[in-house]
Amino acid sequence: MTAEPEDVRLRGVTEDHLEIFLAFEHDPEAVRRSRFTPRPRDAFLTHWRTRIFPDPDCLVRTVTVDGEVAGNVVSWTQGGRRFVGYWLGRRYWRRGIGSRALGRFLTEEEPVRPLYADPFAGNTASVALLEKHGFTRVGEPDEEGFLLLVLDGPAAKTP
Numbered sequence: 001m002t003a004e005p006e007d008v009r010l011r012g013v014t015e016d017h018l019e020i021f022l023a024f025e026h027d028p029e030a031v032r033r034s035r036f037t038p039r040p041r042d043a044f045l046t047h048w049r050t051r052i053f054p055d056p057d058c059l060v061r062t063v064t065v066d067g068e069v070a071g072n073v074v075s076w077t078q079g080g081r082r083f084v085g086y087w088l089g090r091r092y093w094r095r096g097i098g099s100r101a102l103g104r105f106l107t108e109e110e111p112v113r114p115l116y117a118d119p120f121a122g123n124t125a126s127v128a129l130l131e132k133h134g135f136t137r138v139g140e141p142d143e144e145g146f147l148l149l150v151l152d153g154p155a156a157k158t159p
Contacts, residue, residue, distance in 0.1 A: 007064075008070075009064045009104075010063060010073065021044075021071070021087065024087055024090075025044065025087065033123045033126070035123075035146075057077050058075070063092075070092040082110075082112040084116070098129050099129055115150070116151075117130050119149075121146065135150060136149060
């Protein structure tokens with residue numbers, strides 16, 4: 001008997017999701033893999049309330065799994081380029097959830113191409129996820145170890 005596939009969905013972010021996102025950002029293993037310094041609670045909430053929510057250029061969605069908040073996917077413009085990023089709670093890693101969420105975001109939510117991503121090169125799971133969806137590497141990692149990838153056309157079809 002096989003388990004039922006998990007129901008992965010994207011929905012709008014609400015204020016009550018922020019505390020969950022904050023906990024995910026402070027997970028020590030996520031910090032190690034992403035090389036992202038987690039913000040203190042007040043700075044995190046201020047960032048979301050003053051820079052993410054009111055910015056019409058910022059497209060952000062909550063990822064849910066069977067109705068539970070699992071993380072987020074976001075796109076924004078920086079330096080004339082459109083970027084995508086994502087963050088999932090550790091309990092949702094290695095289950096295909098990131099792949100399904102990113103695939104939906106790329107095909108249903110974010111039409112802009114080229115679309116860039118810049119994960120830490122040592123986060124091999126994140127780099128592989130992006131490549132699975134059709135992103136290609138642009139050069140070598142920068143001096144801080146981050147790798148630029150670009151998606152020029154439609155997202156790759158994934159199961």
